[in-house]
Amino acid sequence: MSDPAIQISKLSLSLSGKAILRDVSLDVRAGEFVSIIGPNGAGKTSLVKCVSRIHQDWSGEVRINGRDLRHCSQKELARQLSYVPQAEGRRLPFTAFEFVLMGRYPHLSPFSSVTAADKELVREMMALAGVEGFADRSLESLSGGERQMVFIAAALAQGGSMLLLDEPASFLDYKHQMQVMELTGKLHRDQGLTIVCVSHDVNAACAQSDRVLAMKHGEVEFVGTPAEVLEEGRLEELYETTFDRIAGDPLPFITPGRMK
């Protein structure tokens, strides 16, 4: 059997003396779509940031395609795995094209500069994300949803086989939520990307993923298929609130609280 694409064993992280992650372990197979759910402060974002090496002082082991993350250079990692941050509306003074082109950074040496092939690839990725029309627009002039699609295009421009997304659809309107979901679905199905996606929307996470990781208080609460996650009692325990399940095919939908 080949190595898992992402292998996390006993990962722990403390920030300012506070334990954020405790002994988190997870294997993600190549081509798998895994969603991470859990209440606020569960450590979902931190986990994704550790694997992307944005947080560096964790303990435990992370292997990417069998290679120890600690022995990987930052650029080497960036060629295999890319990360899309939360769409929290940071203001960036670049055009969409400039920003996506920066995604080619891990393929540049200090003495080389972007080639026509890089620019071609950037245009392709922008077309894939449906943002080719914004190429010359300043990121500041785009809406939150449009900007998020540009961020995903930039992550794709890194040319890796793994994509980590941190709540890609939060704060977006329904149309852009759908666009993000359609795009991640397409990338998973057609391009065979391995996707790890932090999500607050349990229905969307269950509809899209092969497996769901549920986290609470910095620890893994359970890992399972979407059907298992939706079993009576699981989500109630995870989120400490009540849910209603509405029959659906193939999976039920959930809504928080008791419907009258």
Next chain:
Amino acid sequence: MNRGIVISLLFGLAVVVLVVSPMVGMEFIPLTDLWGGAGSLDAGILRDLRVPRVLTAFVVGSALALSGMAFQAVFRNPLATPFTLGTASGASLGAAIYIRFGLSLSLFGVSGISFAAFAGSLLSVAMVYGLTRVRSGFSTATLLLAGVAVSFFFSSLILFIHYISGFANSFRIMRWMMGSVDLAGYDSLFDMLPFVGAGALVVVFKANELNLLMTGDDIAASRGVNVNRTKKLLFVAASLMVGGVVAFCGPIGFVGMMAPHICRLMVGSEHRTLIPATALFGGAFLVICDTLARTVIAPVEMPVGVITALIGGPFFIVLLLRQKGGLGL
């Protein structure tokens, strides 16, 4: 406007400024005197006073502008400059200590005062950076406060040194603290060049990293930038430039904050075009300010810092008001 055209225009401006400024002064001296009237007084003034002074002003302006640009990108803050971060006061402290103790050392033919100023600026950056690292969750507000605190602390140390210095040293320190390029000859120009050159070279080679750092540490790291190492390298580079310049010219304000912003408004924030634009504009700007400083109320000379602030302030505000989306940072 096309960025290539703006860069060419700025290059043209820099050339014109470098050619015209030496001719302007108490007396107009055509540049042709340099080779025409060899041995004459005019040729001497031109060769030994005005030309090195103009060249020095250009180098100083470029260096301060580039270091301000680097700080602004690394800290993602429009108010990060060699002055707000305490780098300039650190350099001043290093130089003041060097003058107070009447040291005269040199290394590889470069005066020790440059090394003293560089050490001071590096110390202040290290202190500011260290203070913000102690508490994680590194906010720019913390950083600026730390910079201001370090700056005040160093300034009071400078005053103390000033106070305990003898009359001659005290006068030298005071004169130099006013910030001016008028003490410059070829010697100090050549002493500055290695520092400014090395720092500028690092900045040029880190253009892509500067772009990515501006998008945020998380994105930069995920695109493959070794964030901490790159930041440290850029701090050293900016300290080299600030130290090399402040050692001879004292703290000259405003250029480091304003020039990069004006250039961002003209060519955008992509550093591969912003770097040459900032270097050219910062240099030409300081030459113009210095030319005004020595001609406006001639024969009395004003400190060039007065002019940079007088011209810079209103210009900056006008640009700020005309810009819809803010400062591009």
